[in-house]
Amino acid sequence: MTVPVERKSGNIVRSINKFIEDNFSTPNSIDTNFQDSLFDNRDKDLWLDVKILKHGAGRLSETMVQLDVYSRVRGDEDDGDQMGADLIDAADKLHAAMHVDRIQLYDFTTPASPTPVASRVLMVQNSAGKFREPEDDTDVVYEAGVIRRSLTYRFRLPSDASASPAYYD
């Protein structure tokens, strides 16, 4: 028995990545790193790092993703983001981008040309039940030369949210 395309973890996280790239990274010229340990940030002043914390959407659970916005802080004489204004702006844009009712699911069987799965979407809903809101939003400041805002989002399929379904339709 094969797992339906909308319940495959690979399709789910790639659809989330695609959504972020389409709605946040490109229009704002912010480079996005999707779990790439070799991502080179040395010449970047502002970037987004995406970490998958948990795979669970499509299996009566949830997919949790941590979105880290980094902003470079240099010495006083340089034009770095000492006051954190760029970071705040970028985090607000990210929050606005994620403030959606639904995220389209794609089938990544052919990774270069993903096809939308008809009437299959992901919902952004935190564990307190609020839609379109992050699970967690924290300033993380322990890395040298950068400041970070860490937003955690929880994604579910509508079928995951139903009380106790015997089957996925």
Added chain:
Amino acid sequence: MEVPLLALKHNAPEIGDKLTRIQALIDGGWQREVVALMEDARKTVSKLTPRSVSAGGMLVGRGKRKQQAHLADGWTLRTIGRGGKDRVPVLTVVHNRFTHDAAGRMKDAAVVGERFGRRFTLTEILEYGTMPHPITPRRASVLHFFTRRGAEVYTAHVSHPGTKAYAMVRLTRVLLHKWAAALQRRWKKKVDREWRK
């Protein structure tokens, strides 16, 4: 001629009886189950916290009481308002006693650094992870440590590959919300049943 008065028969004693029975039900089970739920949360967050296999963990305590311990062993359940006669639990908190107190304040001895006027402990580092970063000596001229295989190393610079974000608190919080919602549904049914008796 009709008597000029208004009368309404009320069922206050019956309602009082029902409320007394519901109160007994809550005292007997609900509070115990809430504390048990938080104990499950403590076990879960402890399980999700990584344990170093090579080292004995971190140094905790002061003076002669200083000892090696894993951060995962520090998760503690603290129930406020429990124990004394007629006292009921009003707040149950799970905190890591090695790094924070029950009110969420960092312990001075657990602070591993400070940047931009903000301090941090190992708990924050493991929760949110770190990006790859260099490590250089602060108080000495070189770094000195033993590798996992026991080799002694002196070096002026280490390129740390970064730490994974374990998200132990956030993942437990999501589970806790689910468990609490299920408990609430179960108890709503119990209270409804008692009310209809």
